[in-house]
Amino acid sequence: MAKHEKFSYGVSPGKGKNYVQLSHDAGVEASAIREILSVTQGRPEIISLAGGLPDSGMFESEKFLSILSDLTHGKCLDHKGRKIEAGDLYQYAPSEGVPFFFETLNAWINKTEDFGTLENENLLVISAAQQGLDLFAKAFIDPCREASVIVGAPTYVAELNVLGGRSGNLEIIGIPLDEKGMQVEQIWDLPKEKLAKCKYIYAVPTFDNPAGTELSEKRRKELIDISNEFGIPIIEDEPYACLRYEGKKLHSIMHYDDIGCTVRLQTFSKMAAPGLRLGYMAGSKELVSRIRVMLQSSTLCASSLNQYMLAEFMRRGWLEQYWAKVIPVYRERMNAMLGAMDEHLTPYGSWVKPKGGLFVWLTLNEINGDALFREAIKKNVAIVGGSSFFPPNSDKKLHNSARLNFSKSNPAELRTAIERLGAACAALDKK
Numbered sequence: 001m002a003k004h005e006k007f008s009y010g011v012s013p014g015k016g017k018n019y020v021q022l023s024h025d026a027g028v029e030a031s032a033i034r035e036i037l038s039v040t041q042g043r044p045e046i047i048s049l050a051g052g053l054p055d056s057g058m059f060e061s062e063k064f065l066s067i068l069s070d071l072t073h074g075k076c077l078d079h080k081g082r083k084i085e086a087g088d089l090y091q092y093a094p095s096e097g098v099p100f101f102f103e104t105l106n107a108w109i110n111k112t113e114d115f116g117t118l119e120n121e122n123l124l125v126i127s128a129a130q131q132g133l134d135l136f137a138k139a140f141i142d143p144c145r146e147a148s149v150i151v152g153a154p155t156y157v158a159e160l161n162v163l164g165g166r167s168g169n170l171e172i173i174g175i176p177l178d179e180k181g182m183q184v185e186q187i188w189d190l191p192k193e194k195l196a197k198c199k200y201i202y203a204v205p206t207f208d209n210p211a212g213t214e215l216s217e218k219r220r221k222e223l224i225d226i227s228n229e230f231g232i233p234i235i236e237d238e239p240y241a242c243l244r245y246e247g248k249k250l251h252s253i254m255h256y257d258d259i260g261c262t263v264r265l266q267t268f269s270k271m272a273a274p275g276l277r278l279g280y281m282a283g284s285k286e287l288v289s290r291i292r293v294m295l296q297s298s299t300l301c302a303s304s305l306n307q308y309m310l311a312e313f314m315r316r317g318w319l320e321q322y323w324a325k326v327i328p329v330y331r332e333r334m335n336a337m338l339g340a341m342d343e344h345l346t347p348y349g350s351w352v353k354p355k356g357g358l359f360v361w362l363t364l365n366e367i368n369g370d371a372l373f374r375e376a377i378k379k380n381v382a383i384v385g386g387s388s389f390f391p392p393n394s395d396k397k398l399h400n401s402a403r404l405n406f407s408k409s410n411p412a413e414l415r416t417a418i419e420r421l422g423a424a425c426a427a428l429d430k431k
């Protein structure tokens with residue numbers, strides 16, 4: 001997790017210097033991953049397994065271009081059969097979303113998801129999942145009050161940064177993961193006072209970032225039981241569910257929820273393209289209406305142009321076609337990496353084969369993940385050491401780990417990268 005420090009800067013009005021003290025939020029330091037990515041920039045000899053991005057070579061740029069042309073020339077009709085005018089694309093949108101996108105999205109969710117029919121008041125278009133995480137932290141956590149939030153250990157680094165920035169009075173409770181995801185049964189044993197001040201449980205149930213695990217159905221149900229028992233909302237963040245390489249789709253957490261305690265967050269970043277910056281939140285009408293007002297102070301609305309583009313992309317059935325194209329490619333890359341790991345990394349650690357997503361989590365026997373990062377860079381391969389993904393005060397032994405991404409490199413590059421990583425492990429093992 002990024003460190004948090006008081007931050008001030010000097011200004012020089014007239015003579016002398018004044019120091020401007022910035023807020024707690026502004027004190028969050030850049031994430032270690034950004035620093036790692038900057039080390040690799042301009043060094044083509046380094047194979048990077050450090051990022052978490054989809055392969056930009058596979059984005060549907062030509063299809064988006066044809067849609068933009070058709071929209072601009074008045075060749076597209078909205079959900080009510082009305083012609084979309086070019087000017088509509090560049091206008092402000094209602095804060096809940098452009099009606100064409102909102103209706104297309106709602107119909108698509110009701111057809112493909114398993115949490116029952118959403119009414120309009122249950123749904124809100126947002127500028128991708130990260131905006132949702134930021135708004136939830138602001139909606140639930142009051143910086144002046146003691147609070148706690150439960151997350152997986154490890155978990156998504158930018159959620160840790162959101163939480164760290166939100167409040168200095170916040171305790172982030174990490175619940176360890178095993179091969180079936182967050183060990184939610186451990187939540188029952190947390191001290192009562194921690195549960196009493198818990199604002200939400202943050203879960204990435206399907207192929208999480210960074211560990212690539214899938215939360216078992218039993219644990220999904222148990223999260224709802226915990227939520228019912230202690231009155232704690234659940235945030236179900238699902239960016240990777242569309243990238244399934246094997247096994248059958250499990251029910252969402254929201255599927256088991258009959259009291260409205262789950263907030264569902266889904267992004268089109270991995271489903272279509274992160275540059276669109278589009279996603280949605282679904283939840284109780286009361287919460288959605290509050291977040292809609294907060295969104296107005298944040299971005300007013302998500303990009304109109306991108307909503308029209310994505311709505312038309314979905315209407316043409318191109319979303320599912322994109323998945324059908326990327327899934328076999330990513331599956332092949334993952335298998336190439338896992339095969340090389342069997343060959344080169346077996347003496348140094350263990351891992352669970354993911355069923356989808358973009359990452360393999362390496363648990364190291366003796367080696368610290370940050371030390372491995374430094375050694376690996378010398379051998380021209382970049383990884384992210386595990387420490388970035390744990391809440392503060394987590395057991396340092398858990399930092400004997402690393403996240404390996406397989407979506408950006410081809411199978412041959414992945415095999416070379418893992419061979420180099422094996423050499424880096426061997427070098428550290430001897431020390």
Ligand SMILES: Cc1ncc(COP(=O)(O)O)c(C=O)c1O
Nearest residue numbers: 128129130156204209239267269
């Ligand atoms: C678990 C998780 N949640 C949320 C996000 C944010 O994605 P976006 O803001 O692009 O939707 C990411 C991005 O990598 C992620 O891994």
